[in-house]
Amino acid sequence: MKDDLSFYKMKNVKRIAYVFVFLASQWMTGQKMTVGDYEKAWDNMSKMLIDTAERIPESLYDQKPNEKIRSFGEQINHLTRSNIGLGMMVFGKRPEFSFDKKNPPNDKNGIIDLFRKSSDYFKQNLLSLNDSALGDIIEWGRPGSGRKITKHQGLLMIYSHFQLEYGKITIYARLNNIEPAPSSGWSF
Numbered sequence: 001m002k003d004d005l006s007f008y009k010m011k012n013v014k015r016i017a018y019v020f021v022f023l024a025s026q027w028m029t030g031q032k033m034t035v036g037d038y039e040k041a042w043d044n045m046s047k048m049l050i051d052t053a054e055r056i057p058e059s060l061y062d063q064k065p066n067e068k069i070r071s072f073g074e075q076i077n078h079l080t081r082s083n084i085g086l087g088m089m090v091f092g093k094r095p096e097f098s099f100d101k102k103n104p105p106n107d108k109n110g111i112i113d114l115f116r117k118s119s120d121y122f123k124q125n126l127l128s129l130n131d132s133a134l135g136d137i138i139e140w141g142r143p144g145s146g147r148k149i150t151k152h153q154g155l156l157m158i159y160s161h162f163q164l165e166y167g168k169i170t171i172y173a174r175l176n177n178i179e180p181a182p183s184s185g186w187s188f
Contacts, residue, residue, distance in 0.1 A: 034131050037186070038155055042126060044184040045162050046119040049079065050112060051181035052166075052173055058108040060176055072172045073111050077104040079165050080111075082158070083118035089140055090154040091125035126155075 053076055061073035070078060081101050088094060097117050105111050134152040141147045149157075170180040 032131070033134065033152060035126060035129050035134070038126055038159075039123065041159060041186045042119070042123055044186075045159070045166065046116075046123075048181040048184050049076070049162075049166055049169065050116065050119075052169055053108075053112050053115065055178050055180070056108075056173060056176070060172075061108050061111065062106070063172070063176075065172065065175060069168075072169070073106055073108070075165065075169055075172065076111050076115055079162060080104070080115045080118040082161060082165070083115075083122045086154070086158045086161070087118075087122045087125060090138060090151050090158070091128070092138075093125055095121040097121070 056072055062071045064071045080099075081104070084095055084099070084101075095118070099114060099117075105114055129151070134150065134155070136151050137148050138151055138154055139145070139147065140149045140154055140157075166183075170183070173180040
């Protein structure tokens, strides 16, 4: 009788283990990122930056909290250059508009306008991808670096950089008692 019970106990343990493995595999698999996910996040992040940039008076665009860091306007121009430069690595396309990275605009309207153009360039190229292209291998970093990553990884790094730099922008705003736009980014 004792042997019969141990057989049933072992059978139940195996069943429970199979159910656990099945449930765990479903939980750990997760959902894949899509171009649509990236698009929503890009729209959110671009909007929050533009909204904050518009709240800052032009007189503060050349303000530096100290001499070792960028001014508010330079910080936005840095993000603009990143949208273009890092975007060119992922998409392999130059923007159709011209800009001089050594002499970017220094007035509020020019800075915001160029950021909008860079954001539109990025989004248009993002939307030209299909979900399977996110796995394509690209060269990342300085030309000739030999570093290879997927487009998905490149996009994650770009989005991470954007949010890091936007964090600095919110500090500029708060130092001047200006409420930055609400933070947003990923939404699923």
